[in-house]
Amino acid sequence: MTVTSNLATEQRLTWLGTQLDTQGNVRIGQAAQKLGVSEMTIRRDLLELEGLGVARRVRGGAVAVGPVSFEGRLQTRARAKSKIAAKLRPMIPATGAIGLDSSSTLLRLAGLLDRARDLIVVTNGRDAFAALQDKPGVSALLTGGNLEGHTGSLIGPHACRGASSVLLNRLFLSAAAIDPQVGSSETTIGGAEVKQSMASVASEVVLAVDAAKLGTRALAPAMGWDRVALLVTELEPSDSRLDPYRDRVALL
Numbered sequence: 001m002t003v004t005s006n007l008a009t010e011q012r013l014t015w016l017g018t019q020l021d022t023q024g025n026v027r028i029g030q031a032a033q034k035l036g037v038s039e040m041t042i043r044r045d046l047l048e049l050e051g052l053g054v055a056r057r058v059r060g061g062a063v064a065v066g067p068v069s070f071e072g073r074l075q076t077r078a079r080a081k082s083k084i085a086a087k088l089r090p091m092i093p094a095t096g097a098i099g100l101d102s103s104s105t106l107l108r109l110a111g112l113l114d115r116a117r118d119l120i121v122v123t124n125g126r127d128a129f130a131a132l133q134d135k136p137g138v139s140a141l142l143t144g145g146n147l148e149g150h151t152g153s154l155i156g157p158h159a160c161r162g163a164s165s166v167l168l169n170r171l172f173l174s175a176a177a178i179d180p181q182v183g184s185s186e187t188t189i190g191g192a193e194v195k196q197s198m199a200s201v202a203s204e205v206v207l208a209v210d211a212a213k214l215g216t217r218a219l220a221p222a223m224g225w226d227r228v229a230l231l232v233t234e235l236e237p238s239d240s241r242l243d244p245y246r247d248r249v250a251l252l
Contacts, residue, residue, distance in 0.1 A: 012037070012045050020055055020064040024176055024187065025216050027061040058217050063177060064187065080210040080234040085109040087232050087252055088172060088208060094137070095119055096169040099198045100128050102153035102191075103174035105208050107131060113138055122166050124154040124194050141166065148190065155190030163197040171202035173223065175209050177216035180244040183225050184209075185218040192220035199227055207249075208232040214241055225249055 012035055019026050026046065032039045046062045049055040055062040085108035092098065092109075094117045100106045102125030110128045113121070116137035123129050124143040132140035145159025154162075173195055175184035184207055186192040199205050207228045214233075225248040235242060237251040245251065 009045070012041075013049065016042075016045055016049060016055075020049070020062065023212060024218075025058075025061060025063045025212065026055070027212070029060070031061070056219075058177075060215055063216055063218050080212075081105045081108050083234040084208050084210065084232055085112055087234075088206070091170065091172075091206065092116070093119065093169060097122065097166050099123065099163070099166075099168045099171040099173075099202060101125060101173045101195055101198070102128060102151065105174040105210070106172050109172060109208075120166060122163065122168065122198070124159050124163055124198075126152045126154065143194070145194070146190075148188070151188075151191070153191055153194070155188070155194055159190075159194050160197040163194050164201045166201065168198065168202040170204045170206060171198050172206050172208060173199070175207060175213060175222060176218040177213050178207070178209055178231075178245075179215065179217045180248060182217055182221055183228065184221075184223040186220045186222050187218045189220040192222040195222050199223060204229045206230045206232060211235050211239075211241055215244070 016026055016031060028039050028042045031042045046055055046057055050057050055064060081104060084105055088109050089112045092113055094115055097120040100110055100121060100123040107128050110131040113135050119137055120139045120141060121132055122141045129140050129142045132138055143154050143159045143162030145154035146156040148155050176187045178184045205228050211233050228249050230252055231245055231249045232252045242251055
């Protein structure tokens with residue numbers, strides 16, 4: 001169902017801006033179908049938003065300039081993120097040490113940790129740390145650092161040091177965007193640096209993203225495919241949308 005058969009330019013720009021604020025990206029084909037206009041119209045709209053400094057055009061669409069609020073990310077594609085968390089749940093060991101980033105996707109996984117016996121969980125996410133409190137068998141460690149209020153993430157030199165202070169059996173990361181060539185990327189350099197620090201001490205990195213982020217790029221490169229052992233989405237591994245990644249990484 002489309003929003004309307006022919007939205008005025010101002011209404012389309014408002015709708016596209018809301019998508020960028022809450023989801024972090026816009027895909028041209030999906031937006032054109034939703035709004036009932038041509039893809040060329042959406043390209044012109046995104047060009048105008050780029051001129052206003054609120055979007056950066058990428059292949060197939062646009063990404064938000066700057067970080068998306070945590071509340072916005074938490075509410076966006078909630079069903080897909082819950083499905084991803086369910087896929088990840090069996091990969092949580094009962095003992096040892098794991099890392100969780102500050103993403104809304106991994107926050108859902110934090111809420112599912114109910115089988116631990118002696119598990120250390122390192123995170124730079126304020127909300128993930130709170131969700132891990134009083135979990136039986138879980139010792140939650142917050143990296144420290146500077147709070148990025150817009151996203152709820154801890155970043156900066158202290159966060160990077162804290163992120164690399166424990167040798168991790170497995171690191172679970174999400175991303176603002178993933179690209180078949182570049183790998184994952186983030187909307188802030190600080191966010192990318194903390195994830196790189198966590199990955200530097202991890203035996204295995206699992207990248208968990210919803211399908212809306214496939215084929216997009218954000219500002220700061222974070223994780224190359226050589227560091228990622230597994231890509232987890234809400235899609236079935238046989239889905240054709242994952243074809244560009246099959247030669248790069250294992251899929252779940």
